Amino acid sequence: MDAEAIEDLFSGLGPVTIKRMFGGKGVYRNGLIVAIDLNSELMLKADRETAPLFEAAGAHQWSYEGKAGKKPVFMPYWSIPDVALDDPDEMTRWALLAYDAAVRSAT
Numbered sequence: 001m002d003a004e005a006i007e008d009l010f011s012g013l014g015p016v017t018i019k020r021m022f023g024g025k026g027v028y029r030n031g032l033i034v035a036i037d038l039n040s041e042l043m044l045k046a047d048r049e050t051a052p053l054f055e056a057a058g059a060h061q062w063s064y065e066g067k068a069g070k071k072p073v074f075m076p077y078w079s080i081p082d083v084a085l086d087d088p089d090e091m092t093r094w095a096l097l098a099y100d101a102a103v104r105s106a107t
Contacts, residue, residue: 001025001037009042010035012092013099032102034095036077038062043077044098047105053097057081076101 003018006027010016017028024038035044043062046054051061059079063072084090 001040001042006035006037006042009091010095012088013095029099029102032099032106034098034102036062041079043079044094045101045105046076046078046098047101049104050097050101051076051078054078054081057083076105 003025006018006025007016010027010029013029013034015029016034019026019028022036022038024036026033027035027037027042033045035042037043044054046061054061055078059081062075062077062079064075066073080091081094084094
């Protein structure tokens, strides 16, 4: 996803900064990472409080395979729920949840 499209998606959250990372992009609000764009998929930050909401909305959690014979490693990023992709108000709601998780993880 290009920077303009990401900025448009997050417009309800306020200005975001986009930086290259992990071969993808990190999306930051007030210096805190709220989302990543990895392999052409935008994923929002979640934590113990918000992950159940993402799961209930049908989102999937980012994971990668651990070392040979190890279990998958789950990261604190979830796909954007389908309901938010075409509804700016819903996207703002989910982006705020991601920002709140970022704030909590920073403290």
